[in-house]
């Protein structure tokens with residue numbers, strides 16, 4: 001029986017990639033470039049965030065232009081709880097997740113009543129609202145943001161060591177990807193993709209499309225919130241720019257670069273964008289120009305993104 | 315609160331509303347007729363402001379600056395439409411968002427290369443730099459002129475859309491593209507024309523606001539989002555909706571910022587008021603938009619069924 | 620037993636009254652045809668009954684329960700499903716997956732065995748693993764019908780299931796509907812008069828949004844107003 005939506009697990013390539021990622025800190029240490037571990041951790045976190053957006057855009061057809069707000073919700077949750085005395089990552093990261101989920105619930109409940117362009121616009125507007133809120137609240141540090149003196153603690157392992165943090169982020173990303181695969185292969189995932197392709201017909205065969213979309217929107221918001229919590233834990237600082245609409249735009253770029261509607265699309269796009277950015281930012285202050293040109297070329301000539309290109313070759 | 319302060323804030327709100335309308339008009343027309351989201355509209359506004367600043371600096375003439383901004387930006391708009399937008403009309407909204415976002419990135423860097431990263435502070439025409447007496451209220455003359463030009467442009471645009479042949483095509487195109495084609499409208503040329511008009515209007519706003527805000531890279535982005543809020547509230551594609559929503563957003567935003575902190579001080583302890591007043595004020599128009607869309611998911615005057 | 624009772628149903632689009640004060644009653648197991656010229660309001664009626672559009676006025680009672688304000692998916696769960704005049708299937712997944720989705724929509728479970736049974740019922744067993752987008756027109760119309768059937772609905776609203784079909788394909792649909800008759804209650808909108816008069820227990824004629832006649836096929840055939848408005852020289856296409 002043919003199963004067009006099923007996402008198979010390819011054990012050997014998966015193992016290979018995971019092994020390579022696991023060895024990366026070792027390689028960085030050997031090369032005498034420990035800075036790369038922190039950079040790679042940032043990439044992993046953005047991979048998580050972009051993956052959550054891919055769930056919305058690529059699988060749910062929900063073109064959310066405000067995803068950075070959920071990242072911000074998680075980041076500020078951690079940045080506010082830590083000075084209040086909460087030090088354990090076991091509490092802080094779930095709190096970030098809940099903050100993202102909670103805010104996504106509010107935004108989604110209103111936004112998902114609209115469709116098409118209106119949905120794009122209203123998610124953008126909600127994110128701007130959050131941005132200006134953060135910017136004007138002195139308890140959130142206004143435009144300076146908040147800084148943390150320490151990283152959260154994670155029981156036995158010490159997150160203040162960059163390598164440890166890297167592995168924690170890697171574990172979370174892998175768990176998120178595995179979870180997303182399970183979700184997409186489950187009936188909920190089939191329903192989600194049905195809604196993406198023909199929402200009206202899905203309603204006409206009995207699906208509560210609004211509720212399903214809201215559920216997925218909240219799941220994606222939770223993952224983005226967790227990503228935000230991880231980012232602030234890593235960097236020790238957060239500012240309103242994390243919520244700026246250009247951040248939402250960059251996350252969308254990651255999704256389209258990597259391949260919307262492919263399990264690894266978000267992760268691939270995050271790697272691609274951040275690595276390219278890192279590589280050219282050294283050479284020119286005009287690196288956004290390069291990103292812009294690449295993005296334009298992808299939209300016009302390779303709308304399936306990197307995964308699409310690789311698939312065509314294969 | 316003195317009435318003169320209220321009157322002044324109302325005028326400020328009107329001015330913001332009219333400027334938003336100049337931006338929103340182009341956006342909503344492009345959306346209504348071409349079914350296309352153009353994030354790069356804010357870049358046209360920025361380019362208009364830069365051209366105006368350069369020409370005014372070089373020639374010393376404010377009027378010449380505005381004329382050059384209009385002509386130059388319209389040309390840029392035509393080039394953008396023919397080179398890129400045209401390829402996007404039949405693509406998904408996601409593709410349009412991403413491609414025009416790319417244009418923003420590119421335009422910002424090109425402007426940075428030409429004019430540098432430092433904001434340009436543009437002086438008002440000396441004749442208009444003082445205040446004038448208006449029914450017992452002292453109000454900056456330049457701002458009054460901005461309001462006047464904004465009103466005149468809005469009326470002109472309304473006449474263009476409501477009364478002329480091109481306007482009839484625009485209205486036909488906004489409600490039904492195929493119908494317009496059957497009627498023999500050359501939609502390719504119509505699209506380019508509409509895009510150029512939208513660019514010119516954005517340039518007017520950019521040039522007029524130059525002396526009030528700093529001319530700098532990225533100046534178009536926040537105002538672009540305000541314009542999006544406007545067209546979404548008004549009903550995407552509707553000029554009438556855009557005008558109404560512009561004034562609404564302009565007034566609500568200005569009044570909120572001016573009066574809410576004052577109001578909060580009357581109602582809450584000082585500590586809370588100082589924090590909550592500005593915060594709520596800055597969120598007000600987004601709350602307004604959410605409320606409108608909650609009850610009318612396609613805005614106040616939906617142009618399409 | 621009354622399966623569906625509709626009273627005073629009304630809908631307008633701008634100035635057009637698409638459905639104008641329509642009353643309708645379907646007994647359980649009945650096959651009730653709705654006919655009328657293009658633009659009569661038949662599709663709008665189905666939109667209203669299924670919940671795709673909200674009525675301006677009137678009540679819709681399904682199985683004794685007022686469903687007028689219920690969302691479309693809630694009505695499906697209560698046993699009311701519809702098909703579309705313009706085919707609306709999921710082209711990028713297989714035929715079987717299409718039907719499995721409909722089974723899942725109504726029951727909450729992804730039950731492939733039941734989907735396979737429904738597949739057989741609409742005669743697409745041989746195409747189970749083909750993409751729905753690859754089907755020929757007639758097959759796609761049957762899949763369209765199958766999606767409604769697979770929800771397990773007791774009341775089916777079928778919007779021109781034979782639209783655009785040749786005589787052979789149309790005959791298959793007639794056979795299919797005959798087999799369904801009595802097992803399910805059916806409201807059938809159709810232009811093919813041979814099919815309508817062969818299948819229907821009762822017929823309602825809609826013109827300009829209004830019911831101009833309702834009754835047994837023989838009454839409708841003889842009804843002067845119906846002949847004038849619809850059946851006469853202007854034979855349906």
Ligand SMILES: Nc1ncnc2c1ncn2[C@@H]1O[C@H](COP(=O)(O)OP(=O)(O)O)[C@@H](O)[C@H]1O
Pocket residue numbers: 619632635636637655656657658659660661662663664
């Ligand atoms: N979404 C709509 N907006 C405006 N008018 C509509 C819409 N849908 C249907 N109509 C009008 O309502 C009337 C009935 O249409 P419809 O129900 O499709 O008729 P039928 O299915 O009997 O051919 C027609 O005049 C049609 O033009």
Ligand SMILES: [Mg+2]
Pocket residue numbers: 661662663704
């Ligand atoms: Mg019809």
